[in-house]
Amino acid sequence: MGDGGKLTTNDDTNPGFISIDCGAAHDYVDKDTGIWYQTDTNFVETGTNSTVLPTINFDYPYFGGLLNTLRSFPEGKMNCYTLKPKQGKNHTYLIRAYFAYGNYDGKNQTPTFDLYLGVNHWDTVYVRNNNDYHITEIIHTPTTNTIHVCLVKTVVGVPFISALELRPLSDAIYQTSSPSQSLLINRRRFDFASTSSARHSRYKDDIYDRIWFKFSYTYWINGDIDSDPASTNGSYKLPTEVLKSAGQSFNLSYPIVFDYDFAMIDLDRSSDYYVYFHFLEIQKLPQGQKE
Structure with a gap:
């Protein structure tokens, strides 16, 4: 009521x-x-x-x-x-x-x-x-x-x-x-490297009520970042909870790899797949340098 x-x-x-x-x-x-x-x-x-x-x-x-x-x-x-x-x-x-x-x-x-x-x-x-x-x-x-x-x-x-x-x-x-x-x-939607204790996020943080499941990996450095959703969202309107965290590798010996088996995604080889990655610059570059 x-x-x-x-x-x-x-x-x-x-x-x-x-x-x-x-x-x-x-x-x-x-x-x-x-x-x-x-x-x-x-x-x-x-x-x-x-x-x-x-x-x-x-x-x-x-x-x-x-x-x-x-x-x-x-x-x-x-x-x-x-x-x-x-x-x-x-x-x-x-x-x-x-x-x-x-x-x-x-x-x-x-x-x-x-x-x-x-x-x-x-x-x-x-x-x-x-x-x-x-x-x-x-x-x-x-x-x-x-x-x-x-x-x-x-x-x-x-x-x-x-x-x-x-x-x-x-x-x-x-x-x-x-x-x-x-x-x-949709096979899976992941919020990479989140430090939140919650296992997922959705509405109201996501206005489309997409469900984002937390995903991390042993060889990633996880951390919260300072981002401006208004300047990075675009038409996809990514939720603040997803944008505020990112992962990076410890060093060049451990590249960031997304493993479908580890993420428990079963692939049908007869189907076409669309993969949507959302990237955000997490380091402030020196003056004169560009991404």
């Missing part, structure tokens, strides 16, 4: 956001992010609401509020959520889905199923155990005003979903080389 008993809405707090806590009993404002979450009542017509077992302790409890409830779909081969962003078609959106099994059905059997964006396969969802969760993101520029996120039953178990989010992005960022490539699946 807002001041004076006025009901807080998505438009009041996070313009353009669609934030769905699947299986939740009521709408609410998340105390950590300030994001207004809705129940999924107005987005899907099928399925059953459930709560994870109270004895479950998720391995990474950063999204615990979103992971406590879910909606499962024991009936039908395909069940879909319908999203209607206010910006409409031909705009770029980040869409993120969360899955936490939490042994909600008491069977100790984690399912495997497919996730689709319209007719396009987005991801295969597999949660390793009761305490684990899966998050998947996709960047999409729809050609219609309606977006369908669908869960498709395969050979193992009942599909379910814990939360679903849509965030408007600038149309100038994360562009592909071909208009036909309207789907970009």
Whole structure:
């Protein structure tokens, strides 16, 4: 609720956001992010609401509020959520889905199923155990005003979903080389060399609500730096938390290397990949020298 008993809405707090806590009993404002979450009542017509077992302790409890409830779909081969962003078609959106099994059905059997964006396969969802969760993101520029996120039953178990989010992005960022490539699946987003004790950062520091996971390496020197976000952000609007830290090698014998295996990124050799690096000068150069 807002001041004076006025009901807080998505438009009041996070313009353009669609934030769905699947299986939740009521709408609410998340105390950590300030994001207004809705129940999924107005987005899907099928399925059953459930709560994870109270004895479950998720391995990474950063999204615990979103992971406590879910909606499962024991009936039908395909069940879909319908999203209607206010910006409409031909705009770029980040869409993120969360899955936490939490042994909600008491069977100790984690399912495997497919996730689709319209007719396009987005991801295969597999949660390793009761305490684990899966998050998947996709960047999409729809050609219609309606977006369908669908869960498709395969050979193992009942599909379910814990939360679903849509965030408007600038149309100038994360562009592909071909208009036909309207789907970009995000494999990982890292905040290098952060000295923060938090394991991730997101909204409100990031106005697009991108989730940045902390990443460092043994042979890096980590440290906070004095940066001016206004002069370095550009269209990507990198969050202050990400810009204020950087890593450098101890010496020339230890170059900075980004290892996909170490970062636990599985690469599909049949796919095209886009890698976005953001660089910032961390040393003040002597007068007359340039970067």
